Structures are given as structure tokens and as C-alpha cells.
Amino acid sequence: MSEQSVKDIEKINTLNTEQIVKYRNVTKSFGDFHVLKGINLDIYSGEKVAIIGPSGSGKTTIIRMLMTLEEPTSGDIIVDGKNLWKMKRNGTSIPANEKHISELRGNIGMVFQHFNLFPHMTILENCMVAPIHVKKEDKKEVQERSIQMLERVGLGNKLNFYPSQLSGGQKQRVAMARALVMRPKIMLFDEVTSALDPELVGEVLEVIRDIAHNDDMAMILVTHEMDFALDVADKVLFLDQGVIIEQGTASEVLEHSKNERVQAFLRRFRKI
Amino acid sequence: MGYVLKKSIDIFNVKLSKRENSHSGLYGQRKYKLLKSLLQSISRYNQVTIVYSSTSRKGMVNISTAIEMIPQLTRGLAVTISVLIASAFIAYIVAFIAGLSKISKSILLRKFTGVYVEVFRGTSLIVQLFWLYYAIPMLFNIQLGSNWWIGVIAIGLNYGSYMSEVVRGSILAVDKGQIEASIALNMTRYQRMRLVILPQAIRMMIPDFGNYTIQIMKATSLVSLIGMRDILYYGDIMRSSNLSQAPLIYVVVLLMYFILALPFVWLTRKGESIAKKGVASQ
Incomplete structure (x- = not known):
């Protein structure tokens, strides 16, 4: 057993054993196109999970369903012990209403491929708007926390800039600060470096690495950065055509996979 | 009121031209006076300053006339x-x-x-x-x-x-x-x-x-x-x-x-x- 995998096992052993997210037989279809065909997945609190796989394999859809941006066609997603898309009323299970979803959604934060910062607000306002209006927190306290967070991602000197005045890498770091200020238990990263110029990727990955090592929230990263996944992730899933083909520690999947499809994918990747 | 005023002026114009063509001078002259007094009474009622067409035809576009119009229009x-x-x-x-x-x-x-x-x-x-x-x-x-x-x-x-x-x-x-x-x-x-x-x-x-x-x-x-x-x-x-x-x-x-x-x-x-x-x- 390699040194890396011993390290990975130690990492897993120190994790909290409570599952914060469970996927049970989750499927998703867009018309006749079956994006996901029965996903089963456990994510423990504090666990860092990377999802890799060819494009169109449904990676993004997995996390979009957890963020309640897409509704699963069938199956259950359990967040913090409660079913995300269904609720019980008079003993029967019915589709969840907005209030139920919103309660669970408060545990989850997301960073998008295209940043999606609010262009009409300064970056400080971008960070402050949700804690103040959604969580009804004290404005002064939120402001302090937002400034701290923006300093942490290296933008403490640009508080009153508008998103249009920033580079892609800076925008993505603001997006991360905005999500972190909400103190989620689970953070989702949807190909956060794919829309960036190559020279800006490093600064964004550096921030994610910092969050992964210092914060105890669970993280799910959909990514094409294999080396980064190897470095940060406790667990790696390989997804192909809507099915999880292989999952295990980062080194198991990325370095010692026996699966042909995984090997072919990684070979293609390394060639580039 | 504007309608009445407009009509009467139409009649006035027609009669005026007829007079010039058909030489029925006396009849036209009397009609002219009658209409003039009618128009004057209407214009008093409406508080509109009437500039008679026979005199204003001479100076068609005139800056000072235009400026004089402005106070009239600004009432609206x-x-x-x-x-x-x-x-x-x-x-x-x-x-x-x-x-x-x-x-x-x-x-x-x-x-x-x-x-x-x-x-x-x-x-x-x-x-x-x-x-x-x-x-x-x-x-x-x-x-x-x-x-x-x-x-x-x-x-x-x-x-x-x-x-x-x-x-x-x-x-x-x-x-x-x-x-x-x-x-x-x-x-x-x-x-x-x-x-x-x-x-x-x-x-x-x-x-x-x-x-x-x-x-x-x-x-x-x-x-x-x-x-x-x-x-x-x-x-x-x-x-x-x-x-x-x-x-x-x-x-x-x-x-x-x-x-x-x-x-x-x-x-x-x-x-x-x-x-x-x-x-x-x-």
C-alpha cells in the first residue's frame, strides 16, 4: 500500500462518521435523455469529495439537485437526516413545499462555473446581502465577517469594487467568500475553474485548498483538475453516462484504478 | 365653443370670396359686418384675441407674431x-x-x-x-x-x-x-x-x-x-x-x-x- 493511500485512510478515520448527505437511487431525465441512472452516494460531514468524469456524464446535475436547482426524477436525497424533495404530511409522503426546501437549503452553499455575482452590488454587498436578508443577522456583525472573508480570499483592498471591475479569478474568489459568509455545512463547487484563463486558475485553486484544509464543512467538487483532486479530495467518484463507475480514495481512483474506462479517461487527460 | 367659432369663420371666408367674384357688394358688405360683430362677441366670450384674416394675410411668418402666440398656448x-x-x-x-x-x-x-x-x-x-x-x-x-x-x-x-x-x-x-x-x-x-x-x-x-x-x-x-x-x-x-x-x-x-x-x-x-x-x- 502506497504512502499516499495510508494517508488517505488515516484521513477518513478521523472524519466524523455522521452522513450529512445521502443519495438513494436518484435518477434524473430531461425528456428521453437519462442523465443520471440510479445514484447512490454517502457524504460524511467534513468530507471532501471530488466528482470527475467525461463531459455530459451528469456530474453537474448531481450537485445541482442537491442545491435544489433541479428536481430529481425519482429517488431520495437526504440532507442532515431529512428528505430534501419530499415531506411527510398525515403519514404520507408529498412533494416538499418551499418552506421545507428552504430550511434544508440553508445548509448548502454553491460556487458556480460562471461566478454569478450580482453585478449591481459591490463585492462587499454581494457578500452581505444574503446573511442580512435571508438569515436576518446583525448588519454590523455581517459586515465585519464579510470583510474578514474577503481579506481571506485576498480581496480586502477591493471591497467597494463592482464585479465588472474584477478579473475572472477575482470574481470567483468573491463568489467563494459570498458562499462562505453563509456558513454552510456543505459547499458545492461546480467546475469553478473552467471559465477562467489558465493563468488565473492557480489563485482560485489556492483558495479552495485553504478552505479544504482549514474549514470543517463537507465539500463536493466537480472538477477537471486531476492533480488538484488528488491533493484535496478524501474521496473521488468517477461518473460515466449517468452511473458512478468507481469510487474510492483519491489515489485509488486516480492512480491505481483497474477500471478500463477510468484508465482511458485519465490517459486522454494526461495526453493533453 | 371652438367648433362654433371655426364654422362661422368658414362661412365668413366663403362669403368673402363670393363677394369678390360676383360683385354682389352690398349684400356681402352687410354680411361681413354681421359676422364681424358675431366673431367679436364670441372672441370676448372665449377670451381669445382674434386677428382678422384680411389684415394678417400680409405678414405671414413673423417672429413677433409667433412670440405673441406663446402666452396664448402656455395657458394649456x-x-x-x-x-x-x-x-x-x-x-x-x-x-x-x-x-x-x-x-x-x-x-x-x-x-x-x-x-x-x-x-x-x-x-x-x-x-x-x-x-x-x-x-x-x-x-x-x-x-x-x-x-x-x-x-x-x-x-x-x-x-x-x-x-x-x-x-x-x-x-x-x-x-x-x-x-x-x-x-x-x-x-x-x-x-x-x-x-x-x-x-x-x-x-x-x-x-x-x-x-x-x-x-x-x-x-x-x-x-x-x-x-x-x-x-x-x-x-x-x-x-x-x-x-x-x-x-x-x-x-x-x-x-x-x-x-x-x-x-x-x-x-x-x-x-x-x-x-x-x-x-x-x-
């Missing part, structure tokens, strides 16, 4: 501006209500708003104005209020229907990622609309709203048809008392509308440059 300014402000205000409110209803979840609300928009957009504003003024009181025995209110309501509803499409279009044009980001921050539907979508949509609406406001300003001239004394009404009065001055009178009227539009043209330009700043996403 209060009506034009008050109708403009009130109907623009109603149009904005109606536009937002109808625009938001068109994208609401309720099918009934969407259909109802759709009918309203199509009816008011698809028929003539003048006919709508006459409907509210003449037909509705007869049919339903409802008095909608003074003719000021009827003018304001007709123009407001008509332009509200056009502008509701601007509101709807702008809201739908806000980048989908903005909605996703606000869902990810756990905002409610209402918060998403108020904090994220509308502030961006309104920036996109500004240029179109500016253009429609200028159009509303011009549409206010239609209230002269239901007896409101606005700028055009006084222009008509002056023309009917002084036919040969018609070109000059209407040039001055057009200039007044043009000057009224200038602040809105300026505001729209200003708005466009503001709008460019806050929207461009990514």
Missing part, C-alpha cells in the same frame, strides 16, 4: 403637463402590475393580463378615449370622473399595456445564473425578485421607459378631443380664429411639445449610461 401647459405626469405614473404602475402578472404562476392571472394587454395594445387610443368618455357612462351609468381623469386613465391604461411587455421582457432577460445564485443563497421568491432580479431588470427598462414617456407626452394632445384645454386645444382655437396663421401656429405648438420632450430625451440618455453599468453579467 398646465393641463398638458398634469395629464402627462398623471398618465405616465399610472402607465408605470400598470406596466409593473401587468408585467409581473404575466410571469406569475397563476394561469388565470396570466390569461386575464394577456387579454388586457392585447385589447389595449390592439385598438386605437382615440377610440379608447371616446369609449371611456361617451360609451361607458351611457352603457353602465358610471361616471369615471372629470374628463381630466378619463384622459389620464385612457392614456395610462393604453401605454401601461405596451410597457408591461417591456417589464416582462426585461425580467426574463436577466441572466438565469443570477436566479440560481440567489437560490443558492437561500433567498425566497420575493427576495430574489426584489434584491436581485428587479434591480437589474429596471436598469434594462430605463431606455424603453424613457421612449414611452416621450410618446405619452405626445399622446396627451388627444385629450383636446374630449374638451380638455391643453396646448393643442388653444392652438386649435387660435387657428380657427385666424386660418391663414395655421402654419405658424402649429409650428409653435410643435416647438412647445418638442421643448417639453427635451428633459425626457436627456433623462433617457442619462439612464442608458447608468443602465450599461450595472447589468453586463460575467
Whole structure:
């Protein structure tokens, strides 16, 4: 057993054993196109999970369903012990209403491929708007926390800039600060470096690495950065055509996979 | 009253030319005096200064005559501006209500708003104005209020229907990622609309709203048809008392509308440059 995998096992052993997210037989279809065909997945609190796989394999859809941006066609997603898309009323299970979803959604934060910062607000306002209006927190306290967070991602000197005045890498770091200020238990990263110029990727990955090592929230990263996944992730899933083909520690999947499809994918990747 | 005045002048002109052609001098002369005194009494009643056509034909376009017209026309300014402000205000409110209803979840609300928009957009504003003024009181025995209110309501509803499409279009044009980001921050539907979508949509609406406001300003001239004394009404009065001055009178009227539009043209330009700043996403 390699040194890396011993390290990975130690990492897993120190994790909290409570599952914060469970996927049970989750499927998703867009018309006749079956994006996901029965996903089963456990994510423990504090666990860092990377999802890799060819494009169109449904990676993004997995996390979009957890963020309640897409509704699963069938199956259950359990967040913090409660079913995300269904609720019980008079003993029967019915589709969840907005209030139920919103309660669970408060545990989850997301960073998008295209940043999606609010262009009409300064970056400080971008960070402050949700804690103040959604969580009804004290404005002064939120402001302090937002400034701290923006300093942490290296933008403490640009508080009153508008998103249009920033580079892609800076925008993505603001997006991360905005999500972190909400103190989620689970953070989702949807190909956060794919829309960036190559020279800006490093600064964004550096921030994610910092969050992964210092914060105890669970993280799910959909990514094409294999080396980064190897470095940060406790667990790696390989997804192909809507099915999880292989999952295990980062080194198991990325370095010692026996699966042909995984090997072919990684070979293609390394060639580039 | 304007109608009577206009008619009498028509008769006056016809008779005048007949006299010149047919040499029936005495008859025409007497008729001329009679009409002149009639016109004088009418003009006193209307407080309109009548410049007789026989004298004014000599100096057709004359700056000082044009300047003399301005005080006459400005008496209609209060009506034009008050109708403009009130109907623009109603149009904005109606536009937002109808625009938001068109994208609401309720099918009934969407259909109802759709009918309203199509009816008011698809028929003539003048006919709508006459409907509210003449037909509705007869049919339903409802008095909608003074003719000021009827003018304001007709123009407001008509332009509200056009502008509701601007509101709807702008809201739908806000980048989908903005909605996703606000869902990810756990905002409610209402918060998403108020904090994220509308502030961006309104920036996109500004240029179109500016253009429609200028159009509303011009549409206010239609209230002269239901007896409101606005700028055009006084222009008509002056023309009917002084036919040969018609070109000059209407040039001055057009200039007044043009000057009224200038602040809105300026505001729209200003708005466009503001709008460019806050929207461009990514």
C-alpha cells in the first residue's frame, strides 16, 4: 500500500462518521435523455469529495439537485437526516413545499462555473446581502465577517469594487467568500475553474485548498483538475453516462484504478 | 365653443370670396359686418384675441407674431403637463402590475393580463378615449370622473399595456445564473425578485421607459378631443380664429411639445449610461 493511500485512510478515520448527505437511487431525465441512472452516494460531514468524469456524464446535475436547482426524477436525497424533495404530511409522503426546501437549503452553499455575482452590488454587498436578508443577522456583525472573508480570499483592498471591475479569478474568489459568509455545512463547487484563463486558475485553486484544509464543512467538487483532486479530495467518484463507475480514495481512483474506462479517461487527460 | 367659432369663420371666408367674384357688394358688405360683430362677441366670450384674416394675410411668418402666440398656448401647459405626469405614473404602475402578472404562476392571472394587454395594445387610443368618455357612462351609468381623469386613465391604461411587455421582457432577460445564485443563497421568491432580479431588470427598462414617456407626452394632445384645454386645444382655437396663421401656429405648438420632450430625451440618455453599468453579467 502506497504512502499516499495510508494517508488517505488515516484521513477518513478521523472524519466524523455522521452522513450529512445521502443519495438513494436518484435518477434524473430531461425528456428521453437519462442523465443520471440510479445514484447512490454517502457524504460524511467534513468530507471532501471530488466528482470527475467525461463531459455530459451528469456530474453537474448531481450537485445541482442537491442545491435544489433541479428536481430529481425519482429517488431520495437526504440532507442532515431529512428528505430534501419530499415531506411527510398525515403519514404520507408529498412533494416538499418551499418552506421545507428552504430550511434544508440553508445548509448548502454553491460556487458556480460562471461566478454569478450580482453585478449591481459591490463585492462587499454581494457578500452581505444574503446573511442580512435571508438569515436576518446583525448588519454590523455581517459586515465585519464579510470583510474578514474577503481579506481571506485576498480581496480586502477591493471591497467597494463592482464585479465588472474584477478579473475572472477575482470574481470567483468573491463568489467563494459570498458562499462562505453563509456558513454552510456543505459547499458545492461546480467546475469553478473552467471559465477562467489558465493563468488565473492557480489563485482560485489556492483558495479552495485553504478552505479544504482549514474549514470543517463537507465539500463536493466537480472538477477537471486531476492533480488538484488528488491533493484535496478524501474521496473521488468517477461518473460515466449517468452511473458512478468507481469510487474510492483519491489515489485509488486516480492512480491505481483497474477500471478500463477510468484508465482511458485519465490517459486522454494526461495526453493533453 | 371652438367648433362654433371655426364654422362661422368658414362661412365668413366663403362669403368673402363670393363677394369678390360676383360683385354682389352690398349684400356681402352687410354680411361681413354681421359676422364681424358675431366673431367679436364670441372672441370676448372665449377670451381669445382674434386677428382678422384680411389684415394678417400680409405678414405671414413673423417672429413677433409667433412670440405673441406663446402666452396664448402656455395657458394649456398646465393641463398638458398634469395629464402627462398623471398618465405616465399610472402607465408605470400598470406596466409593473401587468408585467409581473404575466410571469406569475397563476394561469388565470396570466390569461386575464394577456387579454388586457392585447385589447389595449390592439385598438386605437382615440377610440379608447371616446369609449371611456361617451360609451361607458351611457352603457353602465358610471361616471369615471372629470374628463381630466378619463384622459389620464385612457392614456395610462393604453401605454401601461405596451410597457408591461417591456417589464416582462426585461425580467426574463436577466441572466438565469443570477436566479440560481440567489437560490443558492437561500433567498425566497420575493427576495430574489426584489434584491436581485428587479434591480437589474429596471436598469434594462430605463431606455424603453424613457421612449414611452416621450410618446405619452405626445399622446396627451388627444385629450383636446374630449374638451380638455391643453396646448393643442388653444392652438386649435387660435387657428380657427385666424386660418391663414395655421402654419405658424402649429409650428409653435410643435416647438412647445418638442421643448417639453427635451428633459425626457436627456433623462433617457442619462439612464442608458447608468443602465450599461450595472447589468453586463460575467
